[in-house]
Amino acid sequence: MKRFLILVFLAYFICFFPQRILAASALDLKIYPPVAYLSVKPGAGINHQVKISNDGLYTLEVTPLLVNFHGDDKTGLVVLEQKSDFTYLNLDGDPNKWGKSILLKPGEEKTLTFVIAIPSEATYQEHYLSILFQAKQLSYSSIANDHSVVSAVVASNVILLVSGDEQNRGELSIEQFFLPKVADSFMGFSFSALVKNIGLNATPIEGHIQISHWPDQSVETYELYPDMVLTGGKRLVRAMSEDDLQTLEKMEEAKEITIASGENYEVKKTNFINEKLRSKFFYKKGFLIGAYDLELKIGDDLLQKRIIVLPFSILLIAILIPFLYWIFMLFQKSFKKKSVID
Amino acid sequence: MKIRSVFLASFLLFSAVAFGGYIAKVSAEEMQSDSYKIQFGNFNMASGKRDGETYTLSDTMGGLAVGPYGQYGSSNYFIGSGFQYVYQIDYFFFSISKLSIELGELFANSFATDSHTISVTTNGASGYNVYVFENHPLRQITADSPSDATDVNDTNCDAGCDEDTAGSWTDPGNPGFGFNVTATVLPNSSDPGGSFNIGDDDVADDFINSNYFRQFANNEAGESMQSIMGSSNVALNNAATVNYKASMPGDQAAGNYQTSIVFVAVPGY
Numbered sequence: 001m002k003r004f005l006i007l008v009f010l011a012y013f014i015c016f017f018p019q020r021i022l023a024a025s026a027l028d029l030k031i032y033p034p035v036a037y038l039s040v041k042p043g044a045g046i047n048h049q050v051k052i053s054n055d056g057l058y059t060l061e062v063t064p065l066l067v068n069f070h071g072d073d074k075t076g077l078v079v080l081e082q083k084s085d086f087t088y089l090n091l092d093g094d095p096n097k098w099g100k101s102i103l104l105k106p107g108e109e110k111t112l113t114f115v116i117a118i119p120s121e122a123t124y125q126e127h128y129l130s131i132l133f134q135a136k137q138l139s140y141s142s143i144a145n146d147h148s149v150v151s152a153v154v155a156s157n158v159i160l161l162v163s164g165d166e167q168n169r170g171e172l173s174i175e176q177f178f179l180p181k182v183a184d185s186f187m188g189f190s191f192s193a194l195v196k197n198i199g200l201n202a203t204p205i206e207g208h209i210q211i212s213h214w215p216d217q218s219v220e221t222y223e224l225y226p227d228m229v230l231t232g233g234k235r236l237v238r239a240m241s242e243d244d245l246q247t248l249e250k251m252e253e254a255k256e257i258t259i260a261s262g263e264n265y266e267v268k269k270t271n272f273i274n275e276k277l278r279s280k281f282f283y284k285k286g287f288l289i290g291a292y293d294l295e296l297k298i299g300d301d302l303l304q305k306r307i308i309v310l311p312f313s314i315l316l317i318a319i320l321i322p323f324l325y326w327i328f329m330l331f332q333k334s335f336k337k338k339s340v341i342d
Numbered sequence: 343m344k345i346r347s348v349f350l351a352s353f354l355l356f357s358a359v360a361f362g363g364y365i366a367k368v369s370a371e372e373m374q375s376d377s378y379k380i381q382f383g384n385f386n387m388a389s390g391k392r393d394g395e396t397y398t399l400s401d402t403m404g405g406l407a408v409g410p411y412g413q414y415g416s417s418n419y420f421i422g423s424g425f426q427y428v429y430q431i432d433y434f435f436f437s438i439s440k441l442s443i444e445l446g447e448l449f450a451n452s453f454a455t456d457s458h459t460i461s462v463t464t465n466g467a468s469g470y471n472v473y474v475f476e477n478h479p480l481r482q483i484t485a486d487s488p489s490d491a492t493d494v495n496d497t498n499c500d501a502g503c504d505e506d507t508a509g510s511w512t513d514p515g516n517p518g519f520g521f522n523v524t525a526t527v528l529p530n531s532s533d534p535g536g537s538f539n540i541g542d543d544d545v546a547d548d549f550i551n552s553n554y555f556r557q558f559a560n561n562e563a564g565e566s567m568q569s570i571m572g573s574s575n576v577a578l579n580n581a582a583t584v585n586y587k588a589s590m591p592g593d594q595a596a597g598n599y600q601t602s603i604v605f606v607a608v609p610g611y
Binding site for chain 1: 425439458473606610
């Protein structure tokens with residue numbers, strides 16, 4: 001009987017403990033959405049809801065703050081500013097709730113409603129805002145004298161367009177298309193592109209990069225990833241080749257089989273995306289030779305560039321061989337002379 | 343007695359199975375098909391309009407309904423254009439393994455250290471950045487006279503470092519307080535660069551190895567927080583170990599010093 005009871009207790013602990021161990025971080029915050037693109041008309045309002053979850057071990061004091069941000073003009077990373085003077089976005093529509101903390105118990109998720117109410121006289125403008133949630137462990141003592149405390153701030157970004165209509169006025173132009181003029185047949189070549197939004201609101205990148213090499217009209221096509229470019233901002237385009245997109249699709253179709261075989265599907269997929277979705281592209285397929293034409297198409301903007309690929313390394317060796325042979329002969333002669341004198 | 347034991351055992355077994363199943367269930371709240379995946383599916387769950395005194399209110403729930411503007415909001419932006427298997431918007435996770443840095447009592451010519459891990463999951467391909475700052479330098483405040491604070495200044499390392507450039511710091515004779523960040527692989531994490539070569543992982547490149555330390559940006563002195571970790575790719579439990587190190591000047595009294603460190607995790611757009 002005792003043995004049976006021990007077995008039952010073991011089953012109980014086996015069922016409970018692995019999940020607890022997975023959630024062992026002291027602070028574990030989850031936020032949704034990390035970024036939201038909102039369009040509001042002057043004189044209208046919108047309720048923007050943000051979910052925040054505490055999956056950590058302790059009750060947290062969470063304090064919302066609002067700051068502006070700007071892009072890094074390269075990769076879509078957010079650079080926070082110190083403050084925001086935007087007064088039309090407030091928690092529950094109450095400006096006094098900024099800086100006031102709420103409690104979030106372990107395992108608890110709260111949906112916070114931010115009211116965005118735009119006055120009717122507001123002008124057409126895009127605002128880049130970050131709602132920051134400063135989270136620290138709820139402490140009952142005012143001063144910790146013997147240790148330092150760690151806390152976290154997690155952001156949820158809002159890209160807010162104040163516009164009288166829903167027309168997309170974003171317009172992308174090709175700022176730079178980096179491609180060398182010549183390359184070696186054995187080395188392949190790399191290329192990248194930077195786009196600029198010359199329009200009036202944020203807009204996603206749309207287009208492709210196509211490589212053609214006579215007689216093939218398309219030896220490789222890269223589909224551009226729909227990254228957003230902020231108004232007046234720049235961004236390096238990211239893309240994935242059509243072959244890689246098909247591989248990704250097949251990977252998704254075989255998801256259940258992958259999981260059944262004991263592989264971690266999410267890790268496998270993430271690694272694949274990170275490896276293939278690049279902003280610096282590299283083209284190398286066997287031995288390249290001749291002229292390769294690259295066409296970059298962003299929306300209606302089209303730019304073509306050509307790269308000449310020749311076996312420069314072979315040419316270099318061909319030039320160097322007679323020279324090296326001449327040096328070798330020179331050494332041999334002087335060595336022979338020395339031997340005769342001796 | 344025997345019946346009672348069997349009843350107790352059955353109850354515990356039932357609880358184990360029932361609660362074990364419950365826990366597993368709550369972690370998988372998502373819908374999916376061959377062509378899309380929606381976590382916490384909420385396409386405009388709370389949509390509607392309400393009139394206020396000066397404006398009309400409409401609701402969006404959780405943000406999935408609020409895609410890019412105009413035509414893109416109702417187009418295939420999120421689930422089309424061949425990239426439907428790369429999630430554009432998903433939950434953003436940030437975790438810190440512990441919330442207390444225990445450096446213990448500081449002495450001259452001796453390093454005191456502590457560490458913890460931080461980890462980020464973006465799921466979406468918009469990337470992230472993690473910044474850090476301190477509210478003030480390491481400070482000793484005595485209960486008797488709270489106004490007489492003694493600071494351990496931020497480190498200058500062995501041959502110079504500041505809040506945005508790390509330097510080698512191995513000599514405890516050079517006093518100060520600083521931190522190092524080293525990429526870490528957690529279970530179920532993606533592999534940011536294969537082998538964690540410099541420039542491949544998400545950690546700032548100036549942390550060449552675990553001997554390279556930076557000062558914290560001092561909020562009290564108006565210094566701007568500095569990025570320590572970031573990526574423009576998908577992050578899946580991308581983690582780093584933050585190592586804290588302090589050494590005290592010889593002319594200061596040994597004791598406990600404290601500060602407050604803030605990590606700021608910001609998703610990309």
